[in-house]
Amino acid sequence: MAAGALRVFVSHLAGMAVFDPNGDHVGRVRDVVVLMGGRRRLPGVLGLVVEVVSRRRVFLPMTRVTGVESGQVITTGVLNIRRFEQRPNEHLVLGELLDRRISLLETGEPVTVLDVGMHRLPARRDWELDRLFVRKARTGGGLRARRGETLTVDWDAVTGFALEEREQGTANLLATFEQLRPADMANVLHHLSEKRRAEVAAALHDDRLADVLEELPDDDQVEILGKLHDERAAVVLEAMDPDDAADLLGELPEDEKDRLLDLMQPQEAAPVRRLLTYEEGTAGSLMTTEPIVLRPDASVAEALARVRNEDLPAPLAAQIYVCRPPEETPTGKYLGVVHFQRMLREPPFELVGGLVDTDLRPLPPSASLPALTSYMAAYNIVSAPVVDEDRHLLGAVTVDDVLDHLLPDDWRESADVGGLPGLAHEEAVNGG
Known part of the structure; x- marks a missing residue:
């Protein structure tokens, strides 16, 4: 690799701008793809998941990265805009490894992953995961409980990544993306696994979850709402704009829709009920009831x-x-x-x-x-x-x-911008 840092922690890469050699903006880093297992002692970094201008997520091989420095990633300028599809044995560092509970190999003591370090192999463009920033469990109890010690350890000093974790934390993943706009956070949520999506949604504040839900495709909205307790689902619906809440409720079976409406505060449910009476695709069904x-x-x-x-x-x-x-x-x-x-x-x-x-x-x-x-x-x-x-x-x-x-139902995932085929490709390569 021609230039750049020899080691970087992955949380610092999140949201980092990607540029081609001419200095044109290509997109932003959303995750790091690694291959775990196999003959290598350390997980190899395959590439970066980059969100281009059209909000499509594409794969950028590490062999195309010529530098990671000064808060930016530099590429060779060659970018395949085919949508990123995660393959078996591939793992997303931010989406899957942060907040994992693993164990120190020497003592068996449980720790939680706060960040993951990757380093570049000398005289090569290959990168590997080699360090972990972890936190030990809390000590003491009650009011005297203290946050556990944090430490940096080598990758091969821990064990447990191969085990499936039923309930994974979300604090560090959310901290990594806390500055994102709701639409961008929705895009992050959409590309997580169903299990991880439910965990993150459960951890989001009600108002933040409401804002993010408004930006998600209908299927994701219904899936997430269905995994919330009814009482919380009603609170989140109250925090949404009435027209968006009505659109979401309109996707649900009648009995479920009525149950959630009954759980909402009457003054919050009233405008939503009114919107649901209008025929779909009319001004009445599309309007917001809260203009100035x-x-x-x-x-x-x-x-x-x-x-x-x-x-x-x-x-x-x-x-x-x-x-x-x-x-x-x-x-x-x-x-x-x-x-x-x-x-x-x-x-x-x-x-x-x-x-x-x-x-x-x-x-x-x-x-x-x-x-x-x-x-x-x-x-x-x-x-x-x-x-x-x-x-x-x-x-x-x-x-x-x-x-x-x-727009088409899948417009949030489309590579076309504004319905003009090819524009996303040009913007992805030339930085808009």
């Missing part, structure tokens, strides 16, 4: 304060809806919409009632998906109001929900 709603006597300063909420999705922050009380959906009479850019041009004391755009006609909840897409394209908007026949605002349809239903 203000009375006409609210000021621009108050409106902008609501828009600044960092937890608010960007499409919902693009405009506010002005309605008579009550402000919870279904609202009082819908008066119109005020666009974010218009508010930026007005003094803070101006009332939103005087800024309403009345030319943007609202949609009925029965509006079809083609009608929605035409509407958003015609008016160049990212969020559309949905009202009933009595002019009560029911919710708003955002462009991300429309795209979710326009």
Whole structure:
């Protein structure tokens, strides 16, 4: 290998940017693939799992890696974008080895794997796993219990990796990926084994799990929800956006759906029940029931304060809806919409009632998906109001929900970006 570190701990590789020789960004490291067993004394590193721009995971052989240095991985520039498929006897270091409980060979003392070190063989491009950073079991009991000692040991000083572990911890895996956006964390979760996926989901905080579930394919959502206790499943559904919770519940058998709805808090379940009454693929079924709603006597300063909420999705922050009380959906009479850019041009004391755009006609909840897409394209908007026949605002349809239903079911795993074949390949090789 031409340049780079002689040894690196795998947790430091997680999320590391991958570049070709020209300095173009290729993707990010998501895991390390190793081969355990066989004639070699130490597990050999076969390559890296790299998530390219299209979120597809591909395999980068270590023979194509020319350097690991300065917080980046350098490749030869040759990248096969075929989707990574794990083979028998191959193991993922981050996904499978972190948090494993093994034993020190000399004493038999149990330890937990916190990190794994790999080193490059001299004058070669081959890498091997050779070190483990582990923690011993807690000492003492009750209030005097102390965290166990941490130490670095050689790979061949431990035993137990060959044994199947029924309940594997998740703390170090989650710490490695804690900074990921929900969509990226969902991609990590999707590529874990079913057993490991359930363990990680069980360990995630309710709000974090809700955010991640919203980004997962339907099958993964149903699988994970089905492995949670009913009470926790109901709490996670409450933390999800009502439209996403309704979509997920719509995939379940009727008896299971009704049981979970009954376990949810009534005020949280009400909008979800309402969304479930609309026909699939209509504005009513796609809308969120929690847009920004203000009375006409609210000021621009108050409106902008609501828009600044960092937890608010960007499409919902693009405009506010002005309605008579009550402000919870279904609202009082819908008066119109005020666009974010218009508010930026007005003094803070101006009332939103005087800024309403009345030319943007609202949609009925029965509006079809083609009608929605035409509407958003015609008016160049990212969020559309949905009202009933009595002019009560029911919710708003955002462009991300429309795209979710326009794209193929497997779009999260597709190599095509924006439906343009070949674009992902070009971006993967040239860094976008």
